[in-house]
Amino acid sequence: MSFIRFSGRLIAYLAYLFMGKRKRIAKANLDLVFQKRLTEKEKDYILKENLSKICIGFLWLIKCLYSTDICKKDIEIIGEENLEEAFAKKRGVVAVSAHIGNFPLMTTLLAKRGYPVAVIAKDPHNPILARLIQILKKKSGINFIDATDKHAPYLALRWLRQGGVLYLQLDQNAPKHKAMIDFFGYAVPTYKSPVVFSKKTGAPILPMFITSKSDHQTIHIEEPFRLEITGKKEKDIYNNLTSLMKILESYILKYPTQWWWWHRRFKEHIDYSKL
Numbered sequence: 001m002s003f004i005r006f007s008g009r010l011i012a013y014l015a016y017l018f019m020g021k022r023k024r025i026a027k028a029n030l031d032l033v034f035q036k037r038l039t040e041k042e043k044d045y046i047l048k049e050n051l052s053k054i055c056i057g058f059l060w061l062i063k064c065l066y067s068t069d070i071c072k073k074d075i076e077i078i079g080e081e082n083l084e085e086a087f088a089k090k091r092g093v094v095a096v097s098a099h100i101g102n103f104p105l106m107t108t109l110l111a112k113r114g115y116p117v118a119v120i121a122k123d124p125h126n127p128i129l130a131r132l133i134q135i136l137k138k139k140s141g142i143n144f145i146d147a148t149d150k151h152a153p154y155l156a157l158r159w160l161r162q163g164g165v166l167y168l169q170l171d172q173n174a175p176k177h178k179a180m181i182d183f184f185g186y187a188v189p190t191y192k193s194p195v196v197f198s199k200k201t202g203a204p205i206l207p208m209f210i211t212s213k214s215d216h217q218t219i220h221i222e223e224p225f226r227l228e229i230t231g232k233k234e235k236d237i238y239n240n241l242t243s244l245m246k247i248l249e250s251y252i253l254k255y256p257t258q259w260w261w262w263h264r265r266f267k268e269h270i271d272y273s274k275l
Helices: 003-017 021-034 040-065 080-088 103-112 127-139 152-161 193-201 233-254
Strands: 075-078 093-097 117-121 143-146 165-169 179-183 186-190 205-213 216-221
Touching: 003 040, 021 040, 040 103, 040 127, 040 205, 080 093, 080 205, 080 216, 093 193, 103 117, 103 127, 103 165, 103 205, 103 216, 117 152, 127 143, 143 152, 152 165, 152 193, 165 193, 179 233, 193 205, 193 233, 205 233
Parallel strands: 075 216, 093 165, 093 205, 117 143, 117 165
Antiparallel strands: 179 186, 205 216
């Protein structure tokens, strides 16, 4: 076992003992999604393994930021030709993803490979994560668009029109006035931006995710998502977001230990305040 894997697992083991409410939130999410299809032991394994992968992933990311070679090793890209072809059209690329695997490493690698990548994000409350974001901003070459900035949509559209890659996570919690989209059988508020940005700029939508096995990372870049256009704006947004969400679900079900179960994604269906 590599030093990074050993260290990450040790940090995760110690953290899991003291996670308290965050652990109960993750467990409630698993219960909602899988019901009785998984045993309590299986759910516990998913959470422990997920936390280990998160901790190991952060260590790999830090090493990648300070090494010129690490991003070239033990990382496989499946479907990069899809990104190359979409990028060559010079209309920008809407990269749709989720909190699966070491996604900061994926965006960092793409930036290091010469793709102009922008991420819409806001600084996390956790001081450790906030510090990591600051390091990412300085070392990765990624352009960060502040999600709290009222001009964020304009900046994102300008980035696409300049031919850049805009990275969006579809499993983010959106305000309730956004589209309500089915996610594992439960309607959740979802940002419309992937579909809206694509329609306004002509930028193709590429679903992309990163998964890990031991020290090996795999980036999966899907073929361009075909927008369904009927001319009815809200219907088109709903139908296309629903289809995109199904792609997210398929990856989460295939790699259940690699999705971040720890955030409050099902606020309309779970009273997290009582956990």
